[in-house]
Every structure is written in C-alpha cells, then in structure tokens.
Amino acid sequence: MSYRPQISEPDAFLYRVGTLDYTKSSLAKLFVWLLWGDLCYMLMESVVPSILPLQFQKLGASNTTIGLIMTTIPMAITAVVNPIVSFRSDRYRSRFGRRIPFIVATLPFLVLSLFALGYSNAIGAWFHRSYGITLGMSPTASIVWTIGIFVVAFTFFNSFVSSVFWYLFNDVVPEKLLARFMSLFRLVSMMSASIYNLFVFRYAGTHSTEILVGAGLLYFFGFGLMCLMVKEGRYPQPPAYVDGQSGILSAVKSFAKECLTLPHYWLLFSTSVFSSLAGAASIFMLFFYQSTGLDLIQIGRVNGAMNIAVAVMIPISGLLADRYSPIRVVLAGYILTLVLALPASLIWLFWHPLPGAAFWFWIFVSIALTAPATALLGIYDPPLLMVTFPRSRYGQYCSANAMLRSLAGIAGGLLAGVFFDLMKHFVRQSDVYRFMPLWQFAFSLPAMICMLHLYRSWKRYGGDKSYVPPIPGETVDEVRHEEIAEEEIGVTVAAR
Helix, strand or coil: CCCCCCCCCCCCCCEEECCEEECHHHHHHHHHHHHHHHHHHHHHHHHHHHHHHHHHHHHCCCHHHHHHHHHHHHHHHHHHHHHHHHHHHHHCCCCCCCCHHHHHHHHHHHHHHHHHHHCHHHHHHHHHHHHHHHHCCCHHHHHHHHHHHHHHHHHHHHHHHHHHHHHHHHHHCCHHHHHHHHHHHHHHHHHHHHHHHHHHHHHCCCCHHHHHHHHHHHHHHHHHHHHHHEECCCCCCCCCCCCCCCCHHHHHHHHHHHHHCCHHHHHHHHHHHHHHHHHHHHHHHHHHHHHCCCCHHHHHHHHHHHHHHHHHHHHHHHHHHHHHCHHHHHHHHHHHHHHHHHHHHHHHHCCCCCHHHHHHHHHHHHHHHHHHHHHHHCCHHHHHHHHHCCHHHHHHHHHHHHHHHHHHHHHHHHHHHHHHHHHCCCCCHHHHHHHHHHHHHHHHHHHHHHHHHHHHHHHHCCHHHHCCCCCCCCCHHHHHHHHHHHHHHHCCCEEC
C-alpha cells in the first residue's frame, strides 16, 4: 500500500521519510509547526524552575528542602516514568502515531498542575486552616509541602511529554536534515528563553500566579495546536522481546539486555550521569547570581544576553555536527567548558566587585565563554543520541540514558543542597553559592573523560564511514536491516 500524498506534477519531491515524499512547502510547514511547539513548550518549562526557588526563599526553606523538592523528587519520578513511557511508545501503534497520543493524553493534567502551582500559596493557606492546624503544621510548612505536591504532579505529567516529544523529531524529520533542524530547534529554544528572561522574569517575584497561569494557557493552546497539525503515520511491526515472549517480565528483560549490557553505551550513560551531577546545583544558580550582587532585572538581562548568543551560535554547531559528527562537537564543548567557562566563574571566590562591575563581567563571561560552550554541548541531546542509538529502539535507549541521568540527579540535587548548607559553617552566608563552579568542575571533568572514551569506541564501531549501532544478540547485518525497515516502511508524517 502506498502512503504517498497526491501532489500535482509541478511540485518536486525533495526529501523522503519512509514512504512519504516531502516537497519544499510541506517540509517547511512541518518545520514551522515543530518549532512553534518547541517555542510554547520551552516557555512553559522555563517558568517553574525560575519562579519556585524565589517562593521557597521567601518561605525560608532550607537549601536541602529546595534541592529535595526541585531536583531529587522530580528526578526520581522521571527515573521511573521515562523508561516505561519510552519503551511503550517505541512499540505503540495507533492511527494517530506512537508519540503524539502520549502528549495529548497528558496535556490537560499538565495544564491543571501549572494552574495549581500558580495558586499554591492560597491553596496552602486554605490547607493549613482546614487540616494543617490539626496536623501540627505551621502555615509555612503547609505552603511548602503544598507546592511540593503540585511539583510532583507537574513532573509526573511532564515526564510523558519530555520523553516522547524529542523522539518525534527522529521519526518525522528527514535524516539528512536532523542536525540542521536541531540547530534551528535549539535556536528557537534559546530565543524563547531570552524572551522570558528579558521581559517576564523580572516579575517572577511579584506576579508568579499570572506567569504560571499564562504558561499553562500558552501550552494548552499553542502546543496542543502543534499536536493537531503534525500527523504521524504508519510504523513497521515493533521488534520482538529478547525471549520471544510477551508481558512485563519479558519487557524488563529486553530493556535490560539491549540497553545495559554493552560498554559502548555505558560510556555515553556515564557522561550523562556526571553531567547530571554537575548540573544538579543549577537550581541554585539564581542565588549564585544574587550572591555576586545582581538583582532580578540584571539576572534576566544576563541570561537573556547569553541565550541570544547561544541562539546565534547554535546553527554553527549544527553545521559543524553535520560535517564533523556530533560526538566531536560535544567533546569540544566539554573541553571549552573545563578550560575557560568554569575557571572564569571561579573568580567570584576571590573577587567582590561593585554590582555594576559584576553585571558587566557576567555579560562578558556569558557571551564570550559560556555561550560557545553551551552551543557546542547543545548538540549532545538529541543530535548525538540520534546518531548513536538504534533508530528502531531510539526511545528505549534514550529512556535508559534518562533513567540513569535521573538517578544521578536524585543524589545530586540532595547532595548539592546539603553541600551549600554545610558551606555556611565555613564561609559567610553571602559567599556560599560562589562555590557552585567548583561543584560543576568536579563532575564535568569525568564527564569529558567518558566522552573521550566514547569517541574512541565509536571509531571502533565504524566511525564516520560505517558506524552501525550495536544491539546485543544481533549481527551488524541484522541491525542494518532493522534500521532500513524503520526508515523505509515506517514513518509517514505530514504537516496538515
């Protein structure tokens, strides 16, 4: 059966995904809707981690509590939900596709979670009046744990989206354009973050309810529209479980054997683990900025300037990845981070300038050092994953990576909070967060070493000319046959 659309003769087919031929106009429509969805999604995701730390700070919550609620608990949820959703979506078949149904099913619940976070102070106060007094909870504790409950709900439903949204690109975008599309994707992400930081973040301390509710409405209508306008098609039959059986036990066996038994993939997983530990302290980045003398407006401008710089540089990273391979570009990003970006940030341990000087130094470091490193590292997820993992099991392998990264985040978020609380006993309260670059350097170094070993392993498996993703129990020819089947039989995607 042919799934090719009927197109008039003058339109030339340019690209093919599966049995669908794209014209220039249909491909442009697909890109526009995917990038629009990315804009709405990234604006929504930027809100929660930027606003809630301010609310916790006003409530007097400890760093350990902030790390527990904002990092450890969400990572624990992701570690459980992501593998299940990813493994299931790889093998899910419906007339609406295998990715979008998971997004649409959770969309209203995710929006309600954002609304609840927007009114969490009022809901927490009501809970205290109704139940908290009886339970012996203070008004502050009631609000803190109310926020924590809504963060759990938000993270649970967002885990469905954050899992499968990234896999959709690998299913619908022509392979030869993936790196360039992802560079556009990162550009839109950075621009949306810049818009938020420059024009919205300054109101985070005074209008958090309006921002959270607005993010929920944008996600519901904007991201929901993308789900309607991008259509998935038909896929080949899913790969069999390793024991030839069915059921939960066989699924677990297949996941464990295929994803967790090859040293090649463990090198990539280890890179993610150490990167997650390095990034676990980022929830305190706002306080780091404040400890150097910046206010919310200046912080928004610094982040906005950096995001604009990254947006300018990320297309260059995409072109470099297409030419030299994503793995080389990411490795260069780690080296730049360790040699320049993080060492420059350590200056705050010894330098206490006036706020004006601090602001301009942050602008310089963010644009000249952090932005280039971020642009190079932006090729890691998903371009590097796309060319490293088997297409037929892409979501499954990504979920294994996400699970291990989340487990590291569980420990890292809690330990980072404990680390900053302990530092209060050795340095002034105002200087505690200046040790963040030291924490990041300690874990970024082993991440870079693992990436270097992954590069060597990638070359042993064929490198630029003949790399075939290894799958336990299958020969190179068998894997290549599955990849061709996934490409030629499977995906029929069209922008309506």
